[in-house]
Amino acid sequence: MKPTPLRCDFEAPADLLEGRVVLVTGAGRGLGRAVALACAASGATVALLGRNAERLSDTYDAIVAAGGKEPAAIPLDLVTAGDREFDTLAQLLRRDLGRLDAIIHCAVHFKPLSPLADQSLEDWLAGLRVNLAAPFALTRACLPLLAQSPDGVVVFTSETHAVRPAAYWGGFAVGKSGLATLAAIWADEVEKDGRPRFHVVVPGPVATPMRGQSHPGEARTSLPTPDTIARAYLEVLSPRGRALGPGPLEVETFSTDAPATNRIN
Numbered sequence: 001m002k003p004t005p006l007r008c009d010f011e012a013p014a015d016l017l018e019g020r021v022v023l024v025t026g027a028g029r030g031l032g033r034a035v036a037l038a039c040a041a042s043g044a045t046v047a048l049l050g051r052n053a054e055r056l057s058d059t060y061d062a063i064v065a066a067g068g069k070e071p072a073a074i075p076l077d078l079v080t081a082g083d084r085e086f087d088t089l090a091q092l093l094r095r096d097l098g099r100l101d102a103i104i105h106c107a108v109h110f111k112p113l114s115p116l117a118d119q120s121l122e123d124w125l126a127g128l129r130v131n132l133a134a135p136f137a138l139t140r141a142c143l144p145l146l147a148q149s150p151d152g153v154v155v156f157t158s159e160t161h162a163v164r165p166a167a168y169w170g171g172f173a174v175g176k177s178g179l180a181t182l183a184a185i186w187a188d189e190v191e192k193d194g195r196p197r198f199h200v201v202v203p204g205p206v207a208t209p210m211r212g213q214s215h216p217g218e219a220r221t222s223l224p225t226p227d228t229i230a231r232a233y234l235e236v237l238s239p240r241g242r243a244l245g246p247g248p249l250e251v252e253t254f255s256t257d258a259p260a261t262n263r264i265n
Helices: 030-041 053-065 083-096 121-148 170-189 209-214 226-237 239-243
Strands: 004-006 021-025 045-050 072-075 102-105 153-157 197-202 248-251
Touching: 004 226, 021 030, 021 121, 030 045, 030 053, 030 102, 030 226, 045 053, 053 072, 072 083, 083 121, 102 121, 102 226, 121 153, 121 170, 153 170, 153 226, 170 197, 197 226, 197 239, 226 239, 226 248
Parallel strands: 004 248, 021 045, 021 102, 045 072, 102 153, 153 197, 197 248
Antiparallel strands: none
8 A cells, every 4th residue: 555645844733732642652762752742742642652761751841841732641561561451541631631523643662673583472472462452452443432523533643564574574564554544444444433533653764762773874864853853743643644544654855756765774
């Protein structure tokens, strides 16, 4: 499935998400943190989900310091969480926040690049759990809340090598590739009601901690920042996003027509 271009120059009005509740996974750092801050700056009440409570607290404090609505912080390890934990989370959102309008899945499990022959079953299972199974299970648990929203949205974050497979990306790319299929199936199942809508964003190279792991010698100053990429997510959440389908949306911050000179780019 060829990705649809998605620009990252969207100018979101300050009240774009006023009155809406947005759950962001992986909100402690990197892209998840940037998306959470952007949603809060656009008027949303943000529920911050992540494994590291200290990092969540930092994001929480940054939102409050910027004048955003008081967020909710939810420490949860997606490697070990099961249906019971996700169902409890959905109940807490209903009880404490009263609604849920969007989930943005930014949490990621990544191991340094290596040949498939060197990747263990344990690493694959942990990666598949965070990168594919947890987004499914969390969305399933929250589906009744999302269906009640006038414009419920689920955004999965994929990866360049999920749509352009390359050597050494292994289980990470395989897990991320499943998100497009998951979004398409779910969109088909809810087509009659049209709620929620499902999208898959492919951010491309971003100056995040994960990029430092995959490309340790790269000068990340040449890459777009997470704050820049977060603007594309706001467009997906906006009314303009309703015209976008469940197929992959590739953020346009670099040329995809250049010859592939690096097998792990």
